[in-house]
Each structure stands twice: as C-alpha cells, then as structure tokens.
Amino acid sequence: MRLSRRRLERVGVLLAALWLAGCASAPPGAINDPFERTNRAIFSFNNTFNEYVTLPIAWVYVYKFPAPVRKGINNALANLEGPVTFANDLLQGQVSRAGETLLRFTLNSTVGLAGTWDFAAENGWPRHVSDFGQTLAVYGVGCGPFLVLPLIGPSTPRDTLGAGVDLLADPLFYFPSDWPLWAHAVAAVGVHSMAPFEKHARNIFFRNQLGGQSVDPYGTMRSVYRQQREQEIQGGRGPVVPELPE
Secondary structure, three states: OOOOHHHHHHHHHHHHHHHHHHOOOOOOOOOOOOOHHHHHHHHHHHHHHHHHHHHHHHHHHHHHOOHHHHHHHHHHHHHOOHHHHHHHHHHOOOHHHHHHHHHHHHHHHHOOOOOOOOHHHHOOOOOOOOOHHHHHHHOOOOOOOOEEEOOOEEEOHHHHHHHHHHHHHOHHHHOOOOOOHHHHHHHHHHHHHHOOHHHHHHHHHHHHHHHHOOOOHHHHHHHHHHHHHHHHHHHOOOOOOOOOOO
C-alpha cells in the first residue's frame, strides 16, 4: 500500500498536535477537566446512543449467543492484538512480558486453533494490556485533560495519540496491500473495536447499573475510568468487571 506524502503530512500534523496536548498534565489530585461542559454534552449523547443502539446489541450478544461462541470470538479477536502488545512491551522495557506475549500469541495461534481457545491463559500465561498510551506514560508523558469522545467514550490526549500510533503500527493496517488507506483503517479499527467486545459488554451493563445509582453519573464515570486506566498503566491487567452470564 502506498501512502501519499500529503496523507502522511496530515497524519504527522494530527499526531504532533495530540502529542503536544498530551504533554500537559494537571497537578496531582486535580480534576483536570477544562472541557467539562462539552464532555458532559458528549457523555449525554453517548448514553443515548448506548441506550438505543449499544445496549440492545450487547443484550442480544450476551443472552442469545452461546457462551462458548462468545468466548471463541472474543479470544480470536483479542489474539490479533498480540503484535501491538508485544511491540509496546519492548518499548516499555518489559522484556519478560514481551516474551510472555510472544509465547501467548504463538501458542494460541497454533494449539489454540487460531486464537479461539486461550490455551496460554489456561496454562499460566494470562493476557495483559499493553498499548502506546501506556508506553507514553512510562516515559513520563502526562495524560492531559480528560476527554469524552463521541461513541468512543472517556479518554485523554495521551491515550488518543496512543491509539492512533497503535493503529498505524498494527500489521492488520497494511494487509492486504492493495486495499486503499480508508479500507485498511476501517478494517483495523473494526477488529480492535470488536476484540474487547465481551469486556465492553460487561462494562456497559456495569456502568449502566453504576450510573443509575449515582447522583452524578458523569462524575462517577470519570472517576471509574481514571481508576481503571491507572490500574492498566501500573499493572498491565484489565480492570475487574462483573462476569457475563453463561
């Protein structure tokens, strides 16, 4: 696939802008939500979208798909994230974890039937989270102001930049080579949006319950997101959320 110079320049400008935004960090304990009014409006839109679109899809997925089918799909898609996780493990200087990621990807892609069976996790090598947003945090880049993105949800400039770099570093973004740039982007984003869908479905139900019990659902969401993200950055393991019904 050939990328035009103009397209590369646009991508570079966007990433540079996000990088500069991501370098800004608030003092410890500060809310750091200067765009709260806009964030709340987007949060409200996302809640409406989730209520009428995402929640019904998640409900069908959870209650109509057999648990083994859900697990197989989730495992296979999550396995495709192995190369990006491996690269970020190395960038973070986590050599042993990089080796674990490579071992997981190899075992699950072969013995695990193209990743549909998480053979590695069942034998003592659980999956961990490693992305470029975490890598930036390791090198001291501040998270920047809190953001709520349309449909995507809570984020920060650092993690938005990180997601863009992960996308460009993903081998899925470049195959097959004769696809146009937009098709590669849609395919890669689609795979990595679906990969954590089982966890996402659990989070939707969890946050829906949490929001119904909160005086300020937005403030609760912001706090929960930050705690979950900090846990991922510090430990590389996904946040603990309620299990879906079998």
